Amino acid sequence: MKTDLRVPFVPVSGPRSRDVITVQGQTVMEGRIKAIGLVSGGLDSTLAVAVLKRQGIEMLGIHFLNGFSSGMLQRLALARDEERERQAQTAQELSEILGIPVEVIDVSEEYLGLLLAPRHGYGANVNPCIDCRIFMLKKAKVRMEREGAHFIFTGEVLGQRPMSQHRQAMELVERRSGLKDLLVRPLCAKLLKPSLPEREGWVRREELLDIQGRSRRRQIELAAGLGITDYAQPAGGCTLTDDNYARRFRDLVGSREPPSVTREETVLLSIGRHLRINRNVKIVVGRDKGENMYLERYWSDSPLATTIDYPGPTTLIQGDPSGEDIVLAASITARYSDAKRQPQVRVVVRKDGTEEILTVIPAGDDEIGRYRI
Numbered sequence: 402m403k404t405d406l407r408v409p410f411v412p413v414s415g416p417r418s419r420d421v422i423t424v425q426g427q428t429v430m431e432g433r434i435k436a437i438g439l440v441s442g443g444l445d446s447t448l449a450v451a452v453l454k455r456q457g458i459e460m461l462g463i464h465f466l467n468g469f470s471s472g473m474l475q476r477l478a479l480a481r482d483e484e485r486e487r488q489a490q491t492a493q494e495l496s497e498i499l500g501i502p503v504e505v506i507d508v509s510e511e512y513l514g515l516l517l518a519p520r521h522g523y524g525a526n527v528n529p530c531i532d533c534r535i536f537m538l539k540k541a542k543v544r545m546e547r548e549g550a551h552f553i554f555t556g557e558v559l560g561q562r563p564m565s566q567h568r569q570a571m572e573l574v575e576r577r578s579g580l581k582d583l584l585v586r587p588l589c590a591k592l593l594k595p596s597l598p599e600r601e602g603w604v605r606r607e608e609l610l611d612i613q614g615r616s617r618r619r620q621i622e623l624a625a626g627l628g629i630t631d632y633a634q635p636a637g638g639c640t641l642t643d644d645n646y647a648r649r650f651r652d653l654v655g656s657r658e659p660p661s662v663t664r665e666e667t668v669l670l671s672i673g674r675h676l677r678i679n680r681n682v683k684i685v686v687g688r689d690k691g692e693n694m695y696l697e698r699y700w701s702d703s704p705l706a707t708t709i710d711y712p713g714p715t716t717l718i719q720g721d722p723s724g725e726d727i728v729l730a731a732s733i734t735a736r737y738s739d740a741k742r743q744p745q746v747r748v749v750v751r752k753d754g755t756e757e758i759l760t761v762i763p764a765g766d767d768e769i770g771r772y773r774i
């Protein structure tokens with residue numbers, strides 16, 4: 402899944418148009434000063450854009466999708482057809498909010514490699530924030546070179562996030578992304594060493610800011626002062642920071658040697674009830690009609706169980722199940738159906754066009770508790 406929704410790179414007019422750009426007094430390039438920004442459309446990146454816009458910098462915003470925003474995972478599970486349209490809409494909305502062209506780029510397939518083995522480890526859950534930032538900035542750097550832009554900017558604030566926005570991490574990210582000296586963080590630049598664009602006067606450092614910490618007070622005041630009222634609210638956040646998701650992810654990856662995960666599995670981890678029956682077998686029980694339909698539509702290559710005489714969930718059986726495992730999966734399916742209090746329940750297990758009908762006793766809550774991931 403790769404999307405590259407382009408919006409033309411339109412110059413922004415302003416008081417800071419440059420015809421000649423110099424480094425240490427030498428003319429190195431001619432034309433306007435251009436920057437590429439990593440933008441979410443949230444308050445911080447909106448302010449970063451506003452600060453640079455006042456200096457007449459020409460900007461292109463890039464909004465990378467690593468595939469783990471909860472909204473995106475939910476759409477891929479329950480309304481996949483809407484996802485592409487949603488991405489086009491996001492580009493348009495961000496463009497309107499920020500007042501600069503914005504591209505939305507889906508990098509979710511490529512991101513999986515990083516997620517399995519992040520060089521700088523995970524945060525509190527399975528969020529590889531430092532590697533994530535490096536990955537996005539490297540991509541932005543390629544784009545910077547292709548566009549002939551002069552630097553990259555972000556809306557980062559020193560000390561705002563525990564893993565990736567303390568001074569050491571910010572310096573590390575800058576170095577490892579190959580952007581040393583070419584990364585400007587307008588909201589906290591005055592607390593950092595001056596970058597090349599600041600030293601050379603491509604950007605007026607004195608107009609950049611010194612915001613730090615987790616409080617949003619200064620950003621809110623600044624937004625009010627600049628008349629900014631329209632900015633995107635965080636859209637559900639990054640699922641990789643979620644405890645439940647992290648547990649399921651670790652279980653899946655830890656059950657494989659070598660560790661692996663597919664994009665479709667990352668969607669699957671975001672829905673249903675997950676139960677590990679043994680090292681080789683895991684089941685996923687749909688919680689509602691939408692999740693049942695997702696399992697039937699995208700996972701029909703694996704055995705799927707459902708009750709026959711009463712409404713109930715669809716259960717995906719993954720791995721290499723024995724006959725005993727299938728019976729257990731069927732009894733768990735019965736437990737989550739409307740027949741959970743019946744002494745015996747008929748469950749059908751379908752695979753590759755064949756059907757097996759089992760009569761089972763619904764599993765007890767204690768038993769289920771043992772397997773829940």
Ligand code: SF4
Pocket residue numbers: 467528529530531533534565639641642
């Ligand atoms: S919270 Fe998620 S999207 Fe944000 S830097 Fe960390 S891993 Fe990347």
